[in-house]
Structure formats: C-alpha cells, structure tokens
Amino acid sequence: MSGPKNTALQAALTKIDQTVRDEADWGAPAQYIPQLAAIDPAQFAISVCLENGAEYSAGQSDTRFSIQSISKVFALIAALGRVGDALWNRVGREPSGTSFDSVILLESEKGRPRNPFVNAGAIVTTDALLSGREPRLALAEIIGIVRAMASDDDIHIDASVARSEKATGARNKALAHYLDSHGNLDSEPELTLGTYFHQCAIEMTTLQLARAGRGLAGFANAPSVLPLRRAKRINALMMTCGHYDGSGEFAFRVGLPGKSGVGGGLLVIAPGRASIGIWSPGLDHYGNSKAGTRAAALLSNAMRWSVF
Known part of the structure; x- marks a missing residue:
C-alpha cells in the first residue's frame, strides 16, 4: 500500500518537466540504430518510487522506450x-x-x-x-x-x-x-x-523502470530478487562505470549511481531513498540522455539526494 504523498517531490518533478521542455536542449537520438534514429527527441518522462510505496511521475511516463x-x-x-x-x-x-x-x-x-x-x-x-x-x-x-x-x-x-x-x-x-x-x-x-x-531491445516505461530499481535502492519491501550486499556492489559499478566516459561527469553533476542507455533512458538510484526512471531520447556526445542527465541533476539538487 502506498504511503503518504510527498507534495514537495511531485512539485519538483512537475517543475523539472517544465524546465526541460522550456530549455528544449534535447540532443539527437542514436543514429546507428534505425529504429531509434526515427524517434522524436523532444520527449521527456520521469518517475520516482519511494520505500513507502508512493510513486510520482511527470511527463510522458506511460510511453514505452527501448532500455538498451x-x-x-x-x-x-x-x-x-x-x-x-x-x-x-x-x-x-x-x-x-x-x-x-x-x-x-x-x-x-x-x-x-x-x-x-x-x-x-x-x-x-x-x-x-x-x-x-x-x-x-x-x-x-x-x-x-x-x-x-x-x-x-x-x-x-x-x-x-x-x-x-x-x-x-x-x-x-x-x-x-x-x-x-x-x-x-x-x-x-x-x-x-x-x-x-x-x-x-526490452521496452519499459519510466514508472516500470523506477519500480525495477527498488531492490537496487535497498528498499526493505522490494521483491526479493537481489541481495542487499550485491545491490551495493552494483551501485558502485553504476557510479563509476554506468555512463562510460561520461561517468565522472554524471557523478559530478548528479552525485548518484546510474545506468544509461542509448534509447535515452536512465535508471538512477538514491540508495535508501528513491529509485528513479528517466527518459528523453536525445543523446549528448557521450551517448547518454542529454535532457535526462539535466533532469537527474535538477532532481538530486532539489531533493538533496546526492551521496556526496
């Protein structure tokens, strides 16, 4: 059962969605996979799951995308x-x-x-x-x-x-x-x-992706698929390696473990606090979602979720 709603978090997501759309700094979809190259880059979705079962979304959170x-x-x-x-x-x-x-x-x-x-x-x-x-x-x-x-x-x-x-x-x-x-x-x-x-080529929505990250966030009520010790190790790899040669930049800007995909998705973990799914199909020069990375930084700052 969902816990009490966090109005500050929902307000933050709504503001981030509007900020990203106003900035319209989308990047370009992956060009080397024809099915992805044809996608309109001007799309954005963000979803967050908390340990109390509450879920929050903004943008096109019911749109399925290739998690790559x-x-x-x-x-x-x-x-x-x-x-x-x-x-x-x-x-x-x-x-x-x-x-x-x-x-x-x-x-x-x-x-x-x-x-x-x-x-x-x-x-x-x-x-x-x-x-x-x-x-x-x-x-x-x-x-x-x-x-x-x-x-x-x-x-x-x-x-x-x-x-x-x-x-x-x-x-x-x-x-x-x-x-x-x-x-x-x-x-x-x-x-x-x-x-x-x-x-x-697995397809998911941002809410499905955020839910899938609950075990990585260490939630006590997450499905018992992933031992906590292993979740910690995978988070460490996501922090240091999850964005390839942009991993240091993501850690600097966002301060959270995450994994990107060239479909424009991001799975971001605030250990013990939140699991976050983000999607915007336009990429930066590292091959990571450009607007998605910006949104992750805005959210981490707004909620003070950085691990640093």
Whole structure:
C-alpha cells in the first residue's frame, strides 16, 4: 500500500518537466540504430518510487522506450546469480574512460573487458548467462528478473528493435569475435550476440523502470530478487562505470549511481531513498540522455539526494 504523498517531490518533478521542455536542449537520438534514429527527441518522462510505496511521475511516463544498455544491469544481476564471483575472472570492475563500443582497451588488455557495462563487458556477461543453454532460456531469465523486480509482467522485447540492432551491429560483432579470439566467449559469437541484441531491445516505461530499481535502492519491501550486499556492489559499478566516459561527469553533476542507455533512458538510484526512471531520447556526445542527465541533476539538487 502506498504511503503518504510527498507534495514537495511531485512539485519538483512537475517543475523539472517544465524546465526541460522550456530549455528544449534535447540532443539527437542514436543514429546507428534505425529504429531509434526515427524517434522524436523532444520527449521527456520521469518517475520516482519511494520505500513507502508512493510513486510520482511527470511527463510522458506511460510511453514505452527501448532500455538498451540499462538492460546490462539486469543481465549482470542474472549472471551473478548464476555464476557468482567467478564472473570477475572474465570481466573487470574498473572505469574504462573510453566510449561504450571502444576496442582499444580490449586489445591492450588481452580480451578482458574493463567492466560489465561497456559493450564488450556486457557481451561477456551475457555469454556467462548463456553458457550451455539456448538463447531463449537466457533471455527468459533476464526478462523474468526485470519483471520480478518491477512487479509487472507487462514488459516485453521489441523484436523490430532487436532486428535493427542485428542488421547494424558490426561494431558489436567485431567486439564479440575479438573476445572469442582471446577465449573469453563460451558460446558461438552469433549466439551470444543474438541474445545480447534482444536483451537490449526490452521496452519499459519510466514508472516500470523506477519500480525495477527498488531492490537496487535497498528498499526493505522490494521483491526479493537481489541481495542487499550485491545491490551495493552494483551501485558502485553504476557510479563509476554506468555512463562510460561520461561517468565522472554524471557523478559530478548528479552525485548518484546510474545506468544509461542509448534509447535515452536512465535508471538512477538514491540508495535508501528513491529509485528513479528517466527518459528523453536525445543523446549528448557521450551517448547518454542529454535532457535526462539535466533532469537527474535538477532532481538530486532539489531533493538533496546526492551521496556526496
């Protein structure tokens, strides 16, 4: 049951929505995925869940969007649940300082990705989850975790986005084959990539996304999918690595753990306080939502939620 409403929070969200629309500094949608490139960038939504069950939204919070790399958080939760800390033998936990699809560090560090949130690291994470199984079973596990964490079965994969990514994913294919050349894939690259492309094509609303983050926020009443100790570790990775080479900038401006996706989504966690879902499809030069990052900073400042 929802707790008492926080009128200051709702007022803050309404003001942020208006500020973002007045500024109209949207950025441009991801151009290398045709299904995303065609989306109108002038859209915005924000949702917040609190531990008492209260939920708040402003903007187009009932619009579904492709969560893209935010799915890496849920795939990581699934992989750690399946293989545990053995995953860290195959992927690191350090910031990359490079773009999400860079091959530079992967080459210099002999096929061991810096962290599970750059594309190469996410491909390894998905491969660890896929190992010895059919792709549909691994995908069912990922989307099952998303649905469980969001307490909502109406969350699905957009097959047209997955096809669009597969058709234009030459860079990810190169990363997968390079990983394979170093013995860091258990499955055939095409199988791992197919699973990865479909995982990135999960669609959600900002409210569904905020609900899915409740366990990461450490809420006592969150669905019992994610142990608190593991949630803390994933938050640490989100703070240091969740926005690729823009992670330091996001930490500086927002002061909260978060994970971005090139669909324009942001999952932001105020530990012990709130889980936040944001969407605006226009991106900055890092590949993170431009208006969404601005909104996250405004909200963190308004509610004094920065961890610093």
